[in-house]
Amino acid sequence: MFxxxxxxxxxxxxxxxxxxxxxxxSETVLVVVDGDEFxxxxxxxxxxxxxxxPSRKTPWCFALRTDAEALEEFWKARPEPGFHDIxxxxxxxxxRIDGDILTLVKNLRFFKEVMALPRTAEEAVA
Amino acid sequence: xxxxPITGRYMTVEVAGTPHRIxxxxxxxxxxxxxxxxxxxxxRQWRHLMNDAEITASNxxxxxxxxxxxxSLPPEGFxxxxxxxxxxxxxxxxxxxxxGLGLERPVLAGCSMGGRIALxxxxxxxxxxxxxxxxxxxxxxxxxxxxxxxxxxxAHGGEMGAALVSANISPYAPQAERWNTLWMFMQSGPGxxxxxxxxxxxxxxxxxxxxxIDTSRAPVHIIVGAYDLxxxxxxxxxxxxAIPGATLAVMDELGHFPMSEHPEGFRPFFIExxxxxxSASAVAA
Numbered sequence: 001m002f003x004x005x006x007x008x009x010x011x012x013x014x015x016x017x018x019x020x021x022x023x024x025x026s027e028t029v030l031v032v033v034d035g036d037e038f039x040x041x042x043x044x045x046x047x048x049x050x051x052x053x054p055s056r057k058t059p060w061c062f063a064l065r066t067d068a069e070a071l072e073e074f075w076k077a078r079p080e081p082g083f084h085d086i087x088x089x090x091x092x093x094x095x096r097i098d099g100d101i102l103t104l105v106k107n108l109r110f111f112k113e114v115m116a117l118p119r120t121a122e123e124a125v126a
Numbered sequence: 127x128x129x130x131p132i133t134g135r136y137m138t139v140e141v142a143g144t145p146h147r148i149x150x151x152x153x154x155x156x157x158x159x160x161x162x163x164x165x166x167x168x169x170r171q172w173r174h175l176m177n178d179a180e181i182t183a184s185n186x187x188x189x190x191x192x193x194x195x196x197x198s199l200p201p202e203g204f205x206x207x208x209x210x211x212x213x214x215x216x217x218x219x220x221x222x223x224x225x226g227l228g229l230e231r232p233v234l235a236g237c238s239m240g241g242r243i244a245l246x247x248x249x250x251x252x253x254x255x256x257x258x259x260x261x262x263x264x265x266x267x268x269x270x271x272x273x274x275x276x277x278x279x280x281a282h283g284g285e286m287g288a289a290l291v292s293a294n295i296s297p298y299a300p301q302a303e304r305w306n307t308l309w310m311f312m313q314s315g316p317g318x319x320x321x322x323x324x325x326x327x328x329x330x331x332x333x334x335x336x337x338x339i340d341t342s343r344a345p346v347h348i349i350v351g352a353y354d355l356x357x358x359x360x361x362x363x364x365x366x367x368a369i370p371g372a373t374l375a376v377m378d379e380l381g382h383f384p385m386s387e388h389p390e391g392f393r394p395f396f397i398e399x400x401x402x403x404x405s406a407s408a409v410a411a
Contacts, residue, residue, distance in 0.1 A: 091355050
């Protein structure tokens, strides 16, 4: 899973439109996968660091909690219904979002597209 | 260069005693089919079907922008008004457009909140229509989000709304149409999506009316996409089962905006739905 977040980090560097969309986003996001914590620290749209938890000292803005199987389906080019969106994961009971939801919603397009970066262009069938 | 067959004009009708300047488009000839857009969007959602020569050869497709949407203006004095759509105002608007255009028992095709009001009209004013195609339509769902997110002074409601509703678009949708669909939400006027969602997520009045819909007078066909998180296939199935004689089609590869997000995928389902509606000659008889 750590490799996936590293992949997001490198692909984000190659996505100028996302860096532009996220230019006001400087927050730490907690992603919990099967109980394992990952702290994604963004600075002006760049993903500066991904740090493994657990940590009681790292403040975070909002959190997405899900499981590896759900993320694997989410990262397919054409996920099954419900797995195609982070809010879909919540709706089908495979994810939970908490913390400062308003900050997430204000940056929703940016964060959703960042999380979907492992969907490769080759896989993304038109 | 190409010029599309769709033509657009304006009409002024009274709703709740107030004049409203409404933009409408049409294409085709024959049986009138009045098309209603979703919340937070406008008539452009229907453009693919209105440009479909096979469909418009025998159907006169008409779509209009609800007041506050698209090219229809909000009413005079809107600057101090909180826009909150109601079932009553929505019904009055649809009937005023039908009267204004002189439509004789059109088929009513509505998507999302347009599908919801189509079912309300099936219950309350069935005599004014020949049939109902209710797309992504159901009895009621409460919001799974906070509708106040979409009207704030410190954020762009349109961009937030588009980012949220993208959850309802199928991964099978072509990228260009996915983004054309989202663009309409991005363009939506301040507070308009919120005001539509107020109607869609808070008004439960359709639930007790479903049983009184008489599909022997005017058929009801419900269509739902599997990737619709807002009106799920389960929501549509529950609704169809509460309407005696209603029929249902589930689209495995489509979402909440099928005519807009994936026109080719939706086309056969719409043609099938039109086939279930009475012909123009049957309506005239």
